[in-house]
Amino acid sequence: MSDASPSALTLQPIGHIRTGKHVKFQALHQPSEQHAERNVLELLPGHNYEQALQDLAGFSRVWLVWWFHRTTTWRTQVYPPRGPEQARGVFATRSPHRPNPLGLTPVQLLGIEDRQLILGECDLVDGTPIFDIKPYVPAYDSFPDARAGWIEEVDALMSLPPQFTVQLSPLAANQAEWLRTQWQIDFQPRLHELLARDPLPHRTRRIKRRTATLSEIGCGAWRAFFTVEGSKVTITALDAGFPGRFLTDPLREDLPDCAAQLAFLGLWPQPPQ
Template identity: 50%
Template sequence: MSQSLNVEPIGFVRTGHEMKFQAGHQPDPKAIERNVIELLPGKQFELAVEDLEGFDRIWLVWWFDKNTTWRPRAMPPRGPAKRRGVFATRSPHRPNPIGLTCVDLVKVEGLNLVVGPLDLLDGTPVLDIKPYLTTVDCFPDSSLGWVAEVENLLSQPPPYDVQLSEKAKAQLEWLKSEWKVDFWERAQSILGYDPTHHRTRRILQIPDGRMRLGFGPWRIYYNIDEQRVTVDEIRQGYTLDKLERFDEIPHRDALRAFVDRWESE
């Protein structure tokens, strides 16, 4: 038996998620989102999707193409800062970087499948599609393992009170209205449940004594006082030199405008 197997994408997904922080850890069932799986032409996939439209949900098998490394243990972003065996997690860093997502199927339009909320980045290769069957895929009473503790924690009110400075509030409003960049709801939840150091959550203490939380290129600076978190300001994470030199930086226009508006005082 050969030690390697070949797979080829059947298509690629078009989502609005350019950067990892924009894609949820799992699809957000509350999101009003339409995404498209574009199947490749010339492979008879028109025939392969026949009869799919009758299913409400489908499984997508896909490839974490933006990852190159893996570790046998991973620190999940939710819950206590504890490493878990990678096979007991949904970590994107796996020996075979295969993702599995159950998604709403909205409609089939030729080689395009219109689907609901997804946790895939734009351009992710899709390897396979299967119908989701409640009769064989659904076991709602199954044990959740270590995730039960996390779900229980997140079902309680957050132990930290999160406040915004006037500056941070104005910056977040500006990012949302001018550039449709919005990470505040997620940030508020992360900071409310546990604002302390956590590598996967991208939280660290910086030399000036403040804490910093990262979302893609955006940085939230804050202080913790007992059970209160006060967000001081938002900054962007690139040096001016890099912003000028690298055309391919995602959200580059927003980042440059942010520097002009908020960081050139």
Template identity: 40%
Template sequence: MAAPGPVSSTRLSLEPIGLVHSPLLSKAEAARQPAAATGATARIELYPGRNYEHALEDLEGWERIWVLFWFHLNDSWRPKVLPPRSASGRKGVFATRSPYRPNPLGLSAVRLERIDGLTLFIRDVDLVDGTPVLDIKPYVPYTDAYPDSATGWLHDEAEAVQRVRAGAAPPDPISAWSVHFDPRAAEQAAWIEARTGLPLRERITATLMLGPQPHAYRRIRREGGGYLLKVKEWRVRFARSQQDIRVLEVSSGYRPAEIGRSADHAEDPLAVHRDFRVAWK
């Protein structure tokens, strides 16, 4: 048998076909997977003058599409990363969906609502604003879904959940946690949602269902005898009991002095935080 030849190091050239326009302005605001972004909307605007209007023909009948994109906010990669669902340490980046990749390519299955010219209106989106889109393909259920496939280290994490239930030392569970809001916390979250449009209760629930353990990606840390979760500029205090999580209260992430100084500006960017403090003394 002939010896294999050298691995090619040919550089490839890619050109975006369009951009994502989304209300998500930072990585911290985006869901970790499209499944955790149910209902989130965005649009993809393809560049004109490239015959893409013809390329879009016959796509509108598909309920879901694959969006191949570039993680444009990442400028480095890491061979080992700590995924949000890992309770057993860092994993090789090729065994994860982490954006910190040698070639920062991303792939999301999103719901296609409609097409208007060169604009695709999509839902269940985990893409930040300005994401370059490299390609679009239809999601074909009978060939793209393999629900019985082995899930690697995620299977080990699921077994860890069973060990918790059997009384062993508690690792970070995957989806075995129930999230409940105390009445005050539910009212505070509803107040914020009504005034900012941020789906706070949905974001809190999606994050805490993965477990309460402190985790950098999930922005959770211990605070006194409880826990603190950061969601954008809001702080969420919660407690745990066996497999249940109680959300106790929501507060502003800004200090009173910062909110006070904001009043000196004509537009007062922290006005909603001032009103929140008045409403929830």
């Protein structure tokens, strides 16, 4: 028998998670547990996974090992979304853009119902394939005194109060209210949190300058335009993230919030100048 290691390994998902978060913008960078949330891991039928779950109920947390299935490229250096725009070696980050895009997340285990695990807050988008579940064991898995490299510096920055105040123009407030009431789409909390911290251009936070005074930030399937004066950020308008020709293209039927974006463009066809 050869002891050469195989050049490729095959893994089969054991199930998929339902989080209701359909775009990456909605998923947190790491689970925070400040938000009460209920997510469901549905294990696949036909493998006796019910037996494999025996004895797990006594653990209040589990590790999920999963696949960043929405990521198709990897890079040696990435720009983490938190903190100043600075490249870091991918192995010193939790970025999805890895040679083997494996994710690792500790989550609260709230219950087990047949082949379903009821889980707390997590950072996975809806439909993410899960490869494994392991119990979280504080005695083995927790090292509170371990050094955390550059993340300690960023955490120190993030613990300071936000430097900017964020307000909506009457148009943006009207658009946000329309999205919330007509389509149950609300990306305002995340948008405000990001802009209150740092509205400067940043590739991973998808912030770029449009003109000398107007900037733009991508928010999943949507985008927002804003100005910055001193420490005051004003969101001047919202807009669909995709052009009308993409939204009506039958080959791109999977675009998130497609119907809502088309309706939005019907009401507000002109992107702000």
